[in-house]
Amino acid sequence: MTQHSRDTPQFYLTAPSPCPYLPGQEERKVFTHLVGDKAAELNDLLTHGGFRRSQSIAYRPACENCRACTSVRVLTAEFTPTRSQRRVIDLNRDLVGEAKASAPTSEQYSAFRAYIDSRHRDGGMADMTVLDYAMMVEDSHVNTQLIEYRVRGMDTSVTGRGEGELIAAALTDRLSDGLSMVYSFYEPEHAARSLGTFMILDHIERAKAMGLPYVYLGYWVAGSRKMDYKRRFQPQERLHPDRWTRIDE
Template sequence: MTQHSRDTPQFYLTAPSPCPYLPGRHERKVFTHLVGDKAGDLNDLLTHGGFRRSQSIAYRPACDNCRACVSVRVIANEFRPSRNFRKVLARNSDIVGELRAAAPTSEQYSVFRAYLDERHRHGGMADMTVLDYAMMVEDTHVQTRLIEYRTRGPDSGITGRGERLIAVALTDILSDGLSMVYSFFEPTEHDRSLGTYMILDHISRARRMGLPYVYLGYWIEGSKKMDYKGRFLPQQRLAPSGWLRIDAGGGAAEPQD
């Protein structure tokens, strides 16, 4: 019987289940556990290969006869906001974003619960309790942070902290970028486009941190839930031949390192 090292990842394949993004299709995932001292290095390596993290699990779609899920990462230093993106930034100029340790709070869960009830009441996360939320935030063996977005108060310039919490992003800090694991926001703030704003903020943060990429997860052409990620250009999309650069107009360039 072969004895595997604790640091050697073992990969597993899930059973087929209905695809949450494309009607009439089924999904399967390959996954492994992110544990131990080398979890951060493994998470880096797997993210570069198209995996995503959920708690202490790294997973990637492995569907039969379907390759619709495409990993995307924005090229932070070359990104220039379009006119529409600049409008989103202007609408949210009263927001303060604070990078914090990955520690859950009841205030965060209140926004999270409102977000699920409004946007994903029939989704797989709809029944998540406050303990489930705490596990989502805390169950990590990699460098993870929370970014809290608050409206700017009269003392914000002094304390660096805003007032009312309206959005949160759970983000991994990788060797070459920021990976947006999960984000949510106050659903009553319809006009702010907070999902878009958080991506724009992450691009700015990555640039300031000297990190070349912002990993957005999977772009799925034709999926209303995922197609928006294709708007943040230039970006790279993972193909069998490697990361392909996509510029305005959708043209693909040669594989990138």
């Protein structure tokens, strides 16, 4: 019988299921567990190879007849917001983002539930309970934070905190070379603020301030309208079979 070290990751392949991005396609994923003392190091390595994290699982598409999913990372040092992105920044100058330990709260779940019900009621997260949400936030063996965005408060100049209601939040991993946005959500009543775009712009500025060259945005899916927004953050690199390739569109 072959013996495997507990530090050696074992990879598994899911059964085919309907693709959530491209009608008529099926998806399969290869995945492994991120546990133990080497979890953060392994998460770094796998993210560089196009994997994403969900709780203590790292996964990557392994579809038999499609290669549309492409990993994307923004080059933070060279990024300059477009005119429309500057408008989004101006629209949200009353918000303060504060990085916190990845601990779930009822306020977060309320915003998460409202977001899912409004934007993704037919998606894979539609049935997530408060316990499922807590697992999504807490079940991590890597360096993870939850950044909360609140309305700017009177004490901001002293403490840097917002005091108002929770407007949005982003679950984010700190990698050796960047920030990886695992999942973000917002109160749908504030959709006019373009909060999804704002949180990406804020993460780019955070990565710059930390001296990190990349913000990882997950997968851009050619032909999927819901993923097309990721093309707007330029310059960026996309992972092709043999290397990351710079894209300037």
